[in-house]
Amino acid sequence: MLPTGIHFGTYAGEAKILKTRRAGLWAAALVAGLIALPLASGPYLLGVMTHMFITLMAVYGLYVTVGMAGQINIAQSAFVGIGAFTAAKLSGYGLPVWVIVPAAALVTGAISVLFALPAARVKGFYLALTTLAAQVMFPIVILALPMDWLGGLVGLSVEPVRLGGLTLTTPLHYYYFTLVLAAVLTVAAFNLQRSRFGRSLMAVRDNDVVAEVMGIPVFRTKILAFFAGSLFAGVAGACTAYVLQFVTVSSFTLFASVWYLGMLIVGGAHSALGAVLGVVFITLVQEGLHGVANKVVQAGAATSGGMLFALTSIALGGCILIALIFEPRGLAHRWHVLRTAFQLWPFPRS
Template sequence: MLPTGIHFESYAAETRVLKTLRSRIWASALALGLLCAPLFAGAYLLGVASEMFITLMAVYGLYVTVGMAGQINIAQSAFVGIGAFAAAKLSSYGQPVFVVIPLAALAAGCVSILFALPAVRVKGLYLALTTLAAQAMFPIVIYALPASWLGGLAGMPVEPLTLFGADLGTPTGFYYFTLALVALLTISAFRLQHSRFGRAMMAVRDNDIAAEVMGIPVMRVKLMAFFVGSLFAGVAGACLAYFLQFVTAASFTLFASVWYLGMLIVGGLHSRLGPILGVVFITVLQEGLHKVANTLMQAGSGSGGMLFALTSIILGGCILLALIFEPRGLAHRWAVLRNAFQIWPFPRN
């Protein structure tokens, strides 16, 4: 719902992300706040924000594959890992970051095609099992390859992040680096919905038989949905490799894939705002619980360690509550509040 008097004279204007002056002002204020954050935040908060941006990149990939195309993917962590190992290997050859990140994204996308081929013939639980096979095979392949290739059990170090001679390994430098990348991927994800490919994915998601009758190449769209979603994961993996400075297969588990999917569900599976709201909500809640647990442990209370152990259970409960009480996610609740604000003080009926 838009304010009274807003109308569009072209499809390009209607599909614009920021349709009103008010939305542009709020978006500008948010961008300004993010740019000025290092002036007020410490190294810890900048590190949390950088990790949140990396997670958001991976969840954007799930939004494309699951939210837009309707293809269940519980192997996103494996594709993030492929991007991370590709970045580690390329950085060891002295490749610059603007070469490493696109090639890491391409590596994750190409590998995803191998597992997407059987996925185009199955749906539902069988599709989930297909992607689960990708997640299970990832560490097996890494460990089976010669240690000189991808480090084997020990893992691989990653060269420090530099760009044109500037050191971006500091908390502030890495924050701005991930902020620039996540802003680029946010624009791409938001614009994708109104593209021809995005409309084709949503048609396949809603009814693949009807989409095929309309002339949409369903098999190609499903393959491309996995490929594009894994491109986002590859970028996230490369950034995570630079963030951790060391990559091992043990860092990219099924547990991480489930959390990526859970963040998307909490935020809103089919909404462009879903990945942002889900990642921010889960990250803030997790860091808040850890902060409380640390405070309790420093005070000598034994309940702090218990709270640490219960963090995953509490976060899992949030996902269950979202599925029960708000299956359309926080994005739908935000839309309801926004519409109520726009028509205030007039009644809804």
């Protein structure tokens, strides 16, 4: 639904992400605000925002695999871990960051194809089990390999990012580093649905039999969906490695994979905007609950504060249940409803 007077003469114009000048101004204001945010924030907020950018990259990958292609994936944390270990290993050879990050994405995508081959033949519950196998095998393989390969139980240290003569060491440096990569992946995620490949993914999601009749190679499309989604996870893993400066298998658990999927459900699985809204909403709730728990601990009630920290996961799980019951299409759908009502006001909707 567009405001009166806004119309398009071509499909390309109608398919644009930012359809009006006002939308472009709002997007520019958002970018300017994110660039200027460090001027009015401390290291804690910069750390939270950096973590949120990395999480958003991983959830974008789930949006491609789950939201666009309809392929259940509960192993995204394992794919993020593959990208992190790849970046950590390559950083030890002195390679530049502009080589390491794409290499981490490609390695992650290539490994995801090994699990996509059987997953492309099954659906539903069996597909979930197939991806779960990837999550379970990830720490087993890392720990089984010789320690001089990927560090085993100890893990791997990561060399800091060097851009020309600048070495990234401060929270401010990593904030801008992850902001740039998140912006690039945001443009890719929002424009993917406009591409031929994106339309193939959505056709397979809606009805793979009809899609095959229309000439879409369903098997290849499902495999490419896992590959494309894992590219995002690989970049997120490389950023995780650089920010933490150390990677271990304990950082990439099934619990993290479930939360990635939960963020996408809360935001809306069928929209890139849903990935953004889900990550922002869950992060705000999580940090808000942690802030309350910290205040309680500082006030002297250590036992109550510890209980609040433990209840954080329960509260976040409740958010997912509420989203599934009352708004199964996610926050993105609610946003579109409110925006349409604003654009049509004061005229009634038919």
